[in-house]
Amino acid sequence: ELKVEQNPLFLSMQEGKNYTIYCNYSTTSDRLYWYRQDPGKSLESLFVLLSNGAVKQEGRLMASLDTKARLSTLHITAAVHDLSATYFCAVEGGSRLTFGEGTQLTVNP
Amino acid sequence: EAGVTQFPSHSVIEKGQTVTLRCDPISGHDNLYWYRRVMGKEIKFLLHFVKESKQDESGMPNNRFLAERTGGTYSTLKVQPAELEDSGVYFCASSQLDRGSNGYTFGSGTRLTVV
Known part of the structure; x- marks a missing residue:
């Protein structure tokens, strides 16, 4: 059974700082997704990582995938308040996604 | 392009009652998924x-849950009778058959509270 562990689960950081969210998974997969959720909103797709060594960047967020280590990271650079949200990683296996528990990020002024 | 639409957005029902959630996927998306986040x-x-056929229903918690997708368009998820532990947020997602580099599009969810 595929298991996905995300950490930290809660992250409070100051504006301007950098931080990394980690996503480990237990079995081989070549597709990993990062989503952002604001309260009461849908899961917004941030990144789709399709192969080992994939790195994608959008604004202050950068995601990478190491399929050999079964690890993905979501790096936040110079955080701003607008990045406050819950971030999920999800690994594709068969016809479904297996999600981590989510990281609730709060960026303080 | 309209996204994935779910309604109601919130539902509060008493234990033992029936609730039906609805999901309208993106037009042309043959894959439709239901997910749930509890507590x-x-x-x-x-x-x-996949279209109107259940491809995988292994995640359904028990036989109080019934999902349908008649005609391969919108889907409903019925909970009958509802129990307290069914409370949570129910998400629907859709995708094309061949996702390529695309992923899944999620709806905003239905928050179900059973009291």
Whole structure:
């Protein structure tokens, strides 16, 4: 059974700082997704990582995938308040996604 | 392009009652999925439709849950009778058959509270 562990689960950081969210998974997969959720909103797709060594960047967020280590990271650079949200990683296996528990990020002024 | 639409957005029902959730996927998306997030835990898979057929329903918690997708368009998820532990947020997602580099599009969810 595929298991996905995300950490930290809660992250409070100051504006301007950098931080990394980690996503480990237990079995081989070549597709990993990062989503952002604001309260009461849908899961917004941030990144789709399709192969080992994939790195994608959008604004202050950068995601990478190491399929050999079964690890993905979501790096936040110079955080701003607008990045406050819950971030999920999800690994594709068969016809479904297996999600981590989510990281609730709060960026303080 | 309209996104994935779910309604109601919120539902509060008493234990033992019946509730039906609806999901309208993106037009042309043959894959439709239901997921659930209970009590702030991880989002868990419930089932997967390809067009009108159930491809995988291994995540359905028990026989109080019934999902349908008549005609391969919108889908409903009925909970009958509802129990307290069914409370949570129910998400629907859709995708094309061949996702390529695309992923899944999620709806905003239905928050179900059973009291």
